[in-house]
Amino acid sequence: MNMLNNLVGTSPALESVLRNARMAAATNVTVLILGETGTGKELLTESIQQNSQRSTQPFIKINCAALQESLAESELFGHIKGAFTGAHADSTGKLKAADGGTVFLDEIDSLDMSLQGKLLRFLESGECQAVGKTHPDMIDVRIIAATNCNLGERVSQGLFRKDLYYRLNVVPLELPPLRQRGSEITALVDYFIHNTATEHHLAEPMLTKAAYKSLKSYLWPGNVRELKNVCERLCILRQGQTIDSGNLPQEITSPSATANQGFSLPETGIDLEALEIDLIRQALSRTNGNRSKSARLLGISRDTMLYRMNKYQLA
Ligand SMILES: Nc1ncnc2c1ncn2[C@@H]1O[C@H](COP(=O)(O)OP(=O)(O)OP(=O)(O)O)[C@@H](O)[C@H]1O
Numbered sequence: 001m002n003m004l005n006n007l008v009g010t011s012p013a014l015e016s017v018l019r020n021a022r023m024a025a026a027t028n029v030t031v032l033i034l035g036e037t038g039t040g041k042e043l044l045t046e047s048i049q050q051n052s053q054r055s056t057q058p059f060i061k062i063n064c065a066a067l068q069e070s071l072a073e074s075e076l077f078g079h080i081k082g083a084f085t086g087a088h089a090d091s092t093g094k095l096k097a098a099d100g101g102t103v104f105l106d107e108i109d110s111l112d113m114s115l116q117g118k119l120l121r122f123l124e125s126g127e128c129q130a131v132g133k134t135h136p137d138m139i140d141v142r143i144i145a146a147t148n149c150n151l152g153e154r155v156s157q158g159l160f161r162k163d164l165y166y167r168l169n170v171v172p173l174e175l176p177p178l179r180q181r182g183s184e185i186t187a188l189v190d191y192f193i194h195n196t197a198t199e200h201h202l203a204e205p206m207l208t209k210a211a212y213k214s215l216k217s218y219l220w221p222g223n224v225r226e227l228k229n230v231c232e233r234l235c236i237l238r239q240g241q242t243i244d245s246g247n248l249p250q251e252i253t254s255p256s257a258t259a260n261q262g263f264s265l266p267e268t269g270i271d272l273e274a275l276e277i278d279l280i281r282q283a284l285s286r287t288n289g290n291r292s293k294s295a296r297l298l299g300i301s302r303d304t305m306l307y308r309m310n311k312y313q314l315a
């Protein structure tokens with residue numbers, strides 16, 4: 001099976017991504033990973049780090065959507081004592097803490113405009129300017145950034161700096177959605193079932209041809225994350241048994257109109273933001289306010305969910 005560490009990649013679309021990822025891993029070049037939620041951006045980042053010459057050096061993950069706006073600069077670049085109210089002691093930023101190693105900037109699209117400028121300067125010069133310090137430190141950090149947004153579009157909307165986009169986009173690796181990786185579903189199902197069975201000391205269930213077929217024809221809005229969850233559940237609930245399509249979760253065998261055919265856009269258009277707010281509210285009410293479960297229902301990560309709730313002040 002074609003794999004890069006723990007990442008299964010047997011479809012032609014993914015094989016070419018993995019080929020490029022291996023080449024990028026051998027260098028220090030900045031990598032930008034694109035793909036819908038659950039397509040494996042974080043897993044690919046880890047694989048690249050483990051295959052790089054920096055594998056034994058520090059590896060720090062930063063979720064840009066979770067950075068608190070007022071402290072974000074200090075969190076990335078550090079600060080010196082007295083630089084601002086509450087700065088009681090010097091603080092090493094995360095970039096400097098990763099000197100010699102790798103930093104993963106997840107959800108890079110959420111990075112504040114002013115920080116985008118500072119990150120660009122760092123990428124171009126290697127200079128890390130701690131808040132309140134007069135001279136920058138030179139540091140050597142490899143950046144891997146990821147987003148599930150169309151960054152090019154964010155640039156044209158004026159929400160993301162064009163110069164930073166070009167600087168990050170040296171080696172773009174685009175993980176295709178699972179619905180475009182049909183041939184891979186079988187390999188992933190077998191892999192997840194085998195892993196779950198081994199981990200929990202269970203007898204592996206056997207899937208019928210019809211079950212594989214149903215899994216292949218589903219659109220997987222939550223991508224590999226959703227498939228992995230389904231496999232784990234099946235493996236635990238139907239250990240040692242046969243799994244036919246009738247044993248699969250209902251959303252897979254009789255998907256709702258939204259999941260299967262997609263929304264059909266009315267002639268008069270829609271208010272996407274209002275729809276998003278409404279769906280988030282529905283998810284929260286259905287799960288009694290449980291954010292992780294709501295995020296799963298919406299096929300987004302918990303961090304993205306928190307970011308959106310914050311953005312629309314739904315908290
Ligand atoms: N090709 C793959 N092979 C094996 N496991 C995979 C693969 N792709 C994803 N996974 C698994 O699926 C889950 C989701 O992957 P990951 O967290 O990397 O997605 P992501 O693209 O970062 O999602 P998000 O945008 O929501 O943060 C993880 O448990 C990961 O291990």
Ligand SMILES: [Mg+2]
Nearest residue numbers: 041042106301
């Ligand atoms: Mg992720």
